Amino acid sequence: MTKGKLKIIPLGGLGEIGKNMMAVEYGDDIVVIDAGLMFPDEEMLGIDLIIPDTSYLEENKAKVRGIVITHAHEDHIGALPYVLPLLNVPVFCTKLAKGLISVKLKERHILAQTKINVIAPGGHFNLGLFTVEFFPVCHSIPDSVGLIIRTPLGVIVHTGDFKLDYTPVGGQPTDLSRLAQIGAQGVLLLMADSTYAELPGYTPSEQVVGNAIDNIIANAPGRVMVTTFASLISRLQQVIDAAAKHERRVFIVGRSMTDNVRIASDLGYLKLPADVMGRMDELSRTPHDKTVVITTGSQGEPTSGLVRIASRANQHLSIVPGDTVIFSASPIPGNESLVNRTIDSLFKQGAQVFYGNRTQAHVHGHASQEELKLIMSLTKPKYFVPVHGEYRHLTLHAKLAHSIGIPLANTFVLEDGDVLSLDSNGGKIGAKVPSENVYVDGLSVGDVNSAILHNRRILSRDGVVAITIVTNKHTGRLVGRPAIVSRGFVDVAETSDILDSACALAAEFLNKEDNHTKGRGVIDNELKNALDRFFYEKTKRRPMILLVHVKV
């Protein structure tokens, strides 16, 4: 019997290929891996979120068997509230992921109609003719898994986001034995996390961080405030343990931090020693050298806990000399200046601030080059597809694969929307499926298009000038002078003569005799061009010009 084709389709990740969503298809069955979101970069003006393009999945809705979640970070689960109503399929995930996903679905009132199946790491289940097995991986949130997907054509291993950590805190280490076993049986395709494929060597263990934080707390003369990602449960555990050891009480500041501590301790992922956790109303009575605060704001987000403390907007807590602040997180690319501004502000108020790599108060959650090579060596895949990284990371990851003996011809560096077809003869990249960024702005999903963004860009640069032209509905002739209003263009108090002159120019233009022979579109265009030239000459700026026509 000839085998059919296995299709591998990365569907979204805002430049990080396959990060937010991938599809695996064979015959009449599609398994979706993850459904995450990204936050906009500075060019996507006014956009709240970006979610993957699911139009291919919607077209093939009858084939989609379920969404399999590798771990509970936003970039892997955040699009579920938008995607589930379109696809209406069950979700498969570990216990912590179910807890965090449920909160999101409840907020959007779609929890009741969603079937969420909890699968323990090590467990497996059938989806159409696929069998999916969760294997434990270590990452910066507990209960993370990679996938072993059995297909009619062979076995796929998808690592999810992972690192190796032989001494993890709280979670399980990546199950190398299982990977070796599967590798011995034969792996058709490995898809592996490329996020840190640029980094030589090994990623340090989470325990390194525990020692660093313990050391800072031990020597701090006053309060210690630690900021980190709310989902980094192992980090919270280490801070709480260090606080307990040094007989300090722990206060949680920030909504997402409070929520996550509650969910993680309810589900057993966070152990809270007796009498360590304090209530906010006890904070002011607690001696400074007996206080540890855990808070959001590690990325300098303007409304986060730490930033509000730093800007003296938190009613319970403001910085005094003697305070120590630990940034137990690296700035995500793009957030550097917000983070730096927060650090500067803390220093100005007299805090001691520990930040940056050299304090060892943070390690990241992705594998470095030697770990990536180890995974390839254990799984010995026939084909290799690097995923979860920008194009350069995938390229470097493909080179690593080549360096340990995977032929270049068997390595496929894909982009979102590419369809890799594998069959018994080999692999081939075919025609693309839709994989545009889908913008969420306010209530609407997908209505913000490139024309709207283009207009916002123009508006942001030099502002807007609105000119109203009133004409007689019978004669078509101008009534009175055009009216003009501007915002974000020039200081109207100081330079109103520019707007007056523009009005005069528009009136003169519209009163020209030969206008009667032209269509309205032509006249509008000529007038806009004339005004644009006038403004540019006077100011070297090009505001957006809006013409409003009124007939009376």
Next chain:
Amino acid sequence: MTKGKLKIIPLGGLGEIGKNMMAVEYGDDIVVIDAGLMFPDEEMLGIDLIIPDTSYLEENKAKVRGIVITHAHEDHIGALPYVLPLLNVPVFCTKLAKGLISVKLKERHILAQTKINVIAPGGHFNLGLFTVEFFPVCHSIPDSVGLIIRTPLGVIVHTGDFKLDYTPVGGQPTDLSRLAQIGAQGVLLLMADSTYAELPGYTPSEQVVGNAIDNIIANAPGRVMVTTFASLISRLQQVIDAAAKHERRVFIVGRSMTDNVRIASDLGYLKLPADVMGRMDELSRTPHDKTVVITTGSQGEPTSGLVRIASRANQHLSIVPGDTVIFSASPIPGNESLVNRTIDSLFKQGAQVFYGNRTQAHVHGHASQEELKLIMSLTKPKYFVPVHGEYRHLTLHAKLAHSIGIPLANTFVLEDGDVLSLDSNGGKIGAKVPSENVYVDGLSVGDVNSAILHNRRILSRDGVVAITIVTNKHTGRLVGRPAIVSRGFVDVAETSDILDSACALAAEFLNKEDNHTKGRGVIDNELKNALDRFFYEKTKRRPMILLVHVKV
């Protein structure tokens, strides 16, 4: 005789204190150090440049004796075309700086009326009762100097931007002997570059880079394209020398690169071996393994040489597999995503790309912690003021000073606009002088204020809706229906009903009887609020609403 007060005033640097401009004042004399510009961050919408606030200097114009330039980077000379017409004072600088400054002043037609005095490194001159001596420092542009300023109260040492490099390429090493000599005679105040005060150890020599680049060129199978800062003359020299050694010809791409190569070679700072430099029309005939291209674009600037090559917009040159691209520069904070996008695009087209610290194709131009301590140890200042860095860098630099024995009470961490007064009794930070960011946008300097930026920010988020209301000039009653136009708000083709409903809402509102008892300002405000609520309910967006009133 009691001595007067010596004032030290950092005036601008967009968060990097004193980077763009400082003033030193005693009695009736002011010396200005540098006059540079900064580029806007992403929140300063539409702004072209930021220059220092010179209002304090304008108020004290009669005292200002001259502007002393430490080196010819934009952040130290770029504001001269804007500042010189206001202050009308002579400039003192080294030869290369004069060459680069002259180009700028000529473009703005103010070269003829400006007196530029060339002072060789090691030379000195009088400015009022100050004597200023240039001492050679090593930095990432030749002919950089620090300042030894003799004042009635004692000697000031200002390092300018500097690093130590015992084997510099082209330029001179930092003159440690002179600093030791001055230190032995007694230094009142040291002001030193804090840019890399976070970095432990020593900054590597420029020669390290030469070896790395030579090695990449030696092994490259095809063309090699090197991108770096146009002002980094020593780097250009090393690339040209490596090309000559490997019998490759060099082609220059990018306007600022071409200009700088010409000026630097005319003035003798760049040595061009015979027959190495090629003309663009020879490029297509030159074998790929005999070609080196030096180009702008190391920061991913959209109109730069390399970015145009990467986006296939350069008519002479596009990427083919076998090409090698070297990023011989680090991304300036804020430019990371532009740089990464360029790297990804080059990889996609089949180039081999060398980038990042690990390739050793770049070293930076500022001193690290051990070098900073060495300078303090040699100069043994009584007072210390860290400059050129963001607040956290200055704080860390002050801690370094404390660690080698300078008392905390004698260290002053200033912000722009702070006035440090030193006299025989000690130092004190007094009332601030103006030090706002002065925005250059198009032709105008300083007219863009926070209200304009605020409006641009609102426009950039959710666009604009302009509504024209026509009323009868006698009765004050609405004529017809309001007219409405929007941009950047919603997709008008798909959601025109929102705008229609807004028109109807406005008409109904304006026809209400009780409006006659209210003033126009009150009515406008109420209408805007009603429309704002309506748009937010329908879309969760808040466009800027412009009301245009027309009476007929």
